Amino acid sequence: MKHHNKTIEAMFDPSQFATLGHTLIDLLARHLETNLTGTAKVIHWQDPATQDLNWQAPLPHSASHDLNALLPKLEEILKNNLAIHHPHNMGHQVSTPLPLAALCDLVAALTNQAMAVYEAGPSATMLERQVIRWLCTLIDDQTWAKAGGVLTSGGAQANLTALLVARQVTLSRHASKHNIWKSGIKDTLKLRILASEHAHYSVSRAAGIMGLGTDSVMKVATNQKGQLELSALTHAHQTCLKNEDIVMAVVANAGCTPTGSIDPLLSIGEYCHAHAIWFHVDGAHGASTLLSGAHRDRLKGVSHADSVVWDGHKLMYMPAAISAVLFKDEQHSYAAFNQDASYLFQGESHLDETFNTSYRTLECTKRMMALKLWAAFSVYGIDGMGQLVDEAYAKAKLFAEKIKAQPDFELLMAPETNIVCFRYLEAALAEASLNQHQSKIRQKIVQSGAFHLTQVDLHGITWLRTTLMNPFTTAEDLDQLLMTVAKVSQTIQAN
Template identity: 80%
Template sequence: MKHPNLTIQAMFDPAQFATLGHALIETLVQHLEANLSGASKVLDWQDPASEDLHWQAPLPHRPTLDQNALFTKLESILKHNLAIHHPHNMGHQVSSPLPLAALCDMVAALTNQAMAVYEAGPSATMLERQVIRWLCALINEHTWGNAGGVLTSGGAQANLTALLVARQVTLSRHPKSHNIWREGATDALKLCILASEHAHYSISRAAGIMGMGTDSVIKVATNKQGQLGVNALIKAHQAYVKNGAIVMAVVANAGCTPSGSIDPLLSIGEYAQAHGLWFHVDGAHGASTLLSSLHRDRLKGISLADSVVWDGHKLMYMPAAISAVLFKEEQHSFAAFNQEASYLFQGESHQDETFNTSYRTLECTKRMMALKLWAAFSMYGIDGMGSLVDEAYVKAQLFAEKIKALPQFELLMWPETNIVCFRYLEVGLIPDLLNQHQSKIRQHIIQSGEFHLTQVDLHGLTWLRTTLMNPFTTAQDLDDLLKAVNDASQASLAN
């Protein structure tokens, strides 16, 4: 170590950790308070290309910051990030995380339990198993009695894992089956996935990764409520079977990405069961509806699924990333990756590897994700966690009512979860220009830093899209957003 004041001992010094830690908590407390009060901008918009230049610095061979300078820099980093706890943050499906969960993530970081195998994180493994049991019990305590699964870093990866299992299991039941994991795909078998046209892009990305081609995902039409049409599904199924294709999974949404719509899980599940099809529910967004005693019936039929994906960093108010991929039959979870790696796995059978979670995940090393969810469930109970979902869903209804009451706005549909899509109907604009107008409104608003919202294209129309999941967004904030949209519309026309 060449720098005179820096020793390896100092880098790990518990006393210095305490000093830095207390100062860090103070900074974060102030940040949280400022965010929650809505005093600052929700986004301090800067052009990314000039920001990129601003950030460039030579490789720091020697220390360039002391503690004070680090905190000054940290304050600037916090200021220039999206203010996630701000009441005007209504954009992406990302939670304003529970502070308790953020603290747990610090424990995960410091203790760095690699989790690949049991011995690299004994308590971490047990916490994960407990959280998985709780999530499965929320789906159905009885019919999901043999269920199991794993935590992964994100819903996209969880969907890939579930679809790998779906393919392996479907092919193992097929007369022309072969071990696709070992032998690879052959031209003889034409596989496809039937999914809602609103399925998240991670479904077709998974098909691409799996070598099936993204065209193998057959997009089934939805109704006006954004829900997959069962008749359209049946027709697609019959047509593809007639053409000699093997349908390896039916994918339904429990909260689709564009509009939060929930597919008719019961009818789809019954159809899938009757025809021996793997039924996957992508509940990354909306599986948390199960936490709410008021709304859980909306997911009726989810227990018919063979696999379910459920994100913690959405409506379970966890910091990213924590996702669960759950299987009704735990044994299926071993089918995703038939990996041999003697330096990690020494078991004779899958069951011997039950406690070595990386046997069933794409990740080898992964973070101790379960602690934060386990702590939140334990400290707030399902009732407490469910109240967060209730709050979000009530707010979405309220916002929809406000939009419906104003003639210059069009509501896409009554929200089924907490995503509300709408557009501003500027008189006299032809359809293409009206679409562009929505984008201009959004750009104007997010660059002003007043609100954060997103947009989505559906059937040729562009919609403004809000995800109402910040418990501190008030009715007044919603009125203010509609006014901001009005004002942005006028400003965009004037430019």
């Protein structure tokens, strides 16, 4: 590995890579073990503004050539991370990533398959196609036999991609046949997206990006279980018809962000089908329910969807990011970013671009995302991956039961997936002060490093929110969280 420039030679030295790599893996393995056993804090909270100052350093013009100096710094970085594998990490919908998948990401980084076109990542492209086929099979191997899609960096981008397709397809069926991609937005066409009031913000953001305006998203009411109400959807649709608005998509959740609730996909799907409306299921969080033999029926009707979004970095236990946007008719996947003219309008064939994924994605260069999911499916099988989902859902159910059994706690609803929302009913406080009190409790707990949990406002009430993702969280950890909440509440009251 000779190079005339010694600095460059050292940068690419394979033996140095191996030595550093082994040390790094050992360091990460110790980090993983410490985290899984929960012996350290879940977060070493430090004020971000102070941290920002601590991190500031002059631009390093000259090389230190000291790889060993990196290791202590890395240990510090690891220590100041949110400990994602810690049993008390139960805040965001972020997976406790499988170590195998993390190793695959190292392969993806070193090999850097750009993936824009087939020749920039031949096996990466094939892995992606295989993973997409597997996910479509999980949705339905019969009605989704002609399905297809692409991987994107995150569910937000996947939702945008699906809604771009929904718009193209809807307008191709409309009398005006206006090609918005080519000619831009026409004032006379009022497009609407009907979405659950619990839809992730990426849906209205997509409407903003698409130039429709966030007001084009009509929020459809949900019931006590956080599920979209069919009667409210029907009403919203009728209103659109009366106003001569064009409904370009209905967006339902398979695992909504605030509560993890799953909308009644079957009845919504049938309604959309009967009225020729594009049916999009945002399953970023909960589509992984399909991996579980015990729970997959909860997604009954998902096969009626025209498009489905599914995040790997949530309940498929992948490191971020890996999301899939899937289309029941693979041909539709070509409609999102049609550079020339949509096949829907001009009948062109996209066969030539089948293997060039950037033709169908917002990204040009894209990381080889599929390897980690392909490896996990291959090594652990759907059976193994489903056990992770079963474990998470069982824990959420158990936690909900524990909350219900305590008179000074209120459970928002029985969880449908792995998100549990609750609040502490501090006896000394009036209802009007309870919201702020939950925020204070959460802030104190997170800053103490004892647990990581989140909060959510729903219909004017603030709830503490946990996402039980970590398979190593025990029943005792859950008891401990409830005790900590009660104790912190008392401390706040005492001060």
